[in-house]
Amino acid sequence: MTRALNTLRQRFPLTWLGLMPFVIFVMMFLVLPTMHIVIGAFQTRDGSFTLQNIIDLNTGTIPSSYWISIKISVASAALGSLIGFAMAAAVVFGAVPRWIKSPLLTFSGVASNFAGVPLAFAFLATFGPVGLVTVLLRQNFGIVLQRDLGFNILSFWGLTVTYLFFQIPLMILIIAPALEGLRREWREAAEILGASALQFWRMVALPILFPSLLGTFALLFANAFGAVATAIALTGSSLNIVPIQLFAQIRGDVLGNPNLGYAMAFGMIVITAIANVLYIWLRVRAERWLK
Amino acid sequence: MSVWARIAGWAALIFGLLYFFVPLGGLFEFSLRARRGVYSFDAYARVLADPQFQATFSYSVVMALVTIVIGILIVVPTAFWVRLKMPWARPYVEFLTLMPLVIPAIVIVFGYIRLYNTSSWLPLTGSVFGTNILLAFGYTILALPYMYRAVDTGLRTIDVATLTEAAQSLGAGWVRILGRIILPNVIPAVLSGAFLTFAIVIGEFTLAALLDRPAFGPYLQRIGANKPYEPFALSVIAFAITWGCLSLIQLVTRFQKSAPAKA
Numbered sequence: 140m141t142r143a144l145n146t147l148r149q150r151f152p153l154t155w156l157g158l159m160p161f162v163i164f165v166m167m168f169l170v171l172p173t174m175h176i177v178i179g180a181f182q183t184r185d186g187s188f189t190l191q192n193i194i195d196l197n198t199g200t201i202p203s204s205y206w207i208s209i210k211i212s213v214a215s216a217a218l219g220s221l222i223g224f225a226m227a228a229a230v231v232f233g234a235v236p237r238w239i240k241s242p243l244l245t246f247s248g249v250a251s252n253f254a255g256v257p258l259a260f261a262f263l264a265t266f267g268p269v270g271l272v273t274v275l276l277r278q279n280f281g282i283v284l285q286r287d288l289g290f291n292i293l294s295f296w297g298l299t300v301t302y303l304f305f306q307i308p309l310m311i312l313i314i315a316p317a318l319e320g321l322r323r324e325w326r327e328a329a330e331i332l333g334a335s336a337l338q339f340w341r342m343v344a345l346p347i348l349f350p351s352l353l354g355t356f357a358l359l360f361a362n363a364f365g366a367v368a369t370a371i372a373l374t375g376s377s378l379n380i381v382p383i384q385l386f387a388q389i390r391g392d393v394l395g396n397p398n399l400g401y402a403m404a405f406g407m408i409v410i411t412a413i414a415n416v417l418y419i420w421l422r423v424r425a426e427r428w429l430k
Numbered sequence: 431m432s433v434w435a436r437i438a439g440w441a442a443l444i445f446g447l448l449y450f451f452v453p454l455g456g457l458f459e460f461s462l463r464a465r466r467g468v469y470s471f472d473a474y475a476r477v478l479a480d481p482q483f484q485a486t487f488s489y490s491v492v493m494a495l496v497t498i499v500i501g502i503l504i505v506v507p508t509a510f511w512v513r514l515k516m517p518w519a520r521p522y523v524e525f526l527t528l529m530p531l532v533i534p535a536i537v538i539v540f541g542y543i544r545l546y547n548t549s550s551w552l553p554l555t556g557s558v559f560g561t562n563i564l565l566a567f568g569y570t571i572l573a574l575p576y577m578y579r580a581v582d583t584g585l586r587t588i589d590v591a592t593l594t595e596a597a598q599s600l601g602a603g604w605v606r607i608l609g610r611i612i613l614p615n616v617i618p619a620v621l622s623g624a625f626l627t628f629a630i631v632i633g634e635f636t637l638a639a640l641l642d643r644p645a646f647g648p649y650l651q652r653i654g655a656n657k658p659y660e661p662f663a664l665s666v667i668a669f670a671i672t673w674g675c676l677s678l679i680q681l682v683t684r685f686q687k688s689a690p691a692k693a
Contacts, residue, residue, distance in 0.1 A: 172541020234439020265456030
């Protein structure tokens with residue numbers, strides 16, 4: 140009897156059953172809901188196949204909201220990469236004392252997770268109409284942010300500057316290990332061959348780091364593109380970015396066509412997916428050098 | 431290291447640190463301004479006394495704890511099973527756990543609303559309890575990438591196969607192996623996943639707002655629109671909680687590193 144059961148088990152291995160709870164859970168609460176949205180993007184209201192929803196994305200305020208979202212994501216990802224890279228390089232290459240590195244990385248781990256409503260309030264309290272920095276500049280230097288510098292926290296640049304709060308730390312976290320992978324020997328070899336510091340960076344370090352840099356840029360882009368809470372708390376609905384418009388659509392069907400909402404969500408998935416695939420692909424390339 | 435490189439390095443570092451600390455300082459300073467002319471903790475007192483704050487905050491805390499329990503029940507057995515029996519499945523499982531980083535939360539909750547509404551085959555949003563469950567499941571999905579990676583890293587430090595065989599030869603069943611052998615061994619990893627989950631759930635806005643549940647995130651956003659100083663005091667509290675959770679992770683990870691040396 141037992142032997143018969145064992146042969147049966149060998150013939151039909153049941154180990155995969157152990158994965159079933161996880162697979163069912165992920166299917167029900169991640170894959171199916173997403174699939175439902177994606178399929179709905181290609182359906183009419185009565186369920187037949189159509190490309191009309193995708194074509195309709197090109198109407199009304201939708202293209203401009205995608206465009207603003209992409210611009211904010213690109214700007215915050217680019218500035219975040221640049222500043223984060225400079226800070227990570229300063230710490231890794233010893234321009235500043237070594238002991239700063241560990242607290243900075245810890246702090247980055249915390250700050251990179253800090254998006255959402257409180258972050259929006261922090262920036263309002265600082266750069267808003269009566270915020271700390273706004274008032275300081277006005278009283279001590281006679282500079283009015285809005286009038287003299289054209290800066291308004293409830294705008295494209297306001298949102299970009301706010302997003303940088305979690306973009307810079309994320310960049311530091313990801314790029315610091317890559318910078319540490321640059322071997323000392325490479326720099327020494329370059330120096331022996333007579334390269335200046337600038338030449339070393341231009342001809343050795345940056346080409347090696349390039350996949351890492353571009354990959355991290357893609358990740359930061361996706362990170363900013365999906366952020367909803369910060370934007371809503373900061374600007375209400377005054378800035379027409381994709382997540383805010385989708386939020387309004389889910390709340391009250393403002394587009395007048397639920398399947399057009401699906402198409403908008405589908406567009407978001409496509410853009411973040413492209414950015415993430417780019418990140419993974421470049422990461423694999425980067426690891427060839429940086430082991 | 432040339433002088434210029436040093437100057438550039440310091441400039442980058444100082445600029446970055448200002449970037450981090452000025453907004454935090456601005457937030458804190460603003461939250462103290464509730465009484466005209468002097469700094470006071472009035473806004474904090476008003477916020478803490480607000481029954482809505484107490485209700486939404488405790489709701490979010492309970493949801494966080496429920497999410498952590500669901501997360502542990504789903505992630506620990508799965509990661510264990512994959513390591514023990516199906517190593518070939520690891521890339522696929524890992525891929526699935528990383529998907530929530532690719533699919534924006536707003537899209538996931540959009541799917542929930544359409545898939546589990548009152549006229550669907552599983553009308554979870556039809557009742558308060560059902561919606562709460564759906565929200566907890568959604569939070570579990572959001573926390574999945576962090577939870578899975580934390581537990582999987584924890585499992586890497588122990589010899590899963592030997593421990594399991596030893597327990598089996600002493601007559602332990604799967605539940606006992608998981609609960610009494612594996613879980614205690616990876617508890618630091620599970621804890622760091624749990625703290626991160628807690629931090630995520632407490633501040634979460636999108637899911638709770640769109641499922642219309644009285645959580646802390648939507649409350650914070652709501653009073654932000656119509657109260658002058660309270661939202662800033664609340665944000666300081668939210669910052670403190672998140673940073674508390676994340677420093678606890680640091681503490682726990684340090685503990686985990688020293689644990690094998692003691693054994």
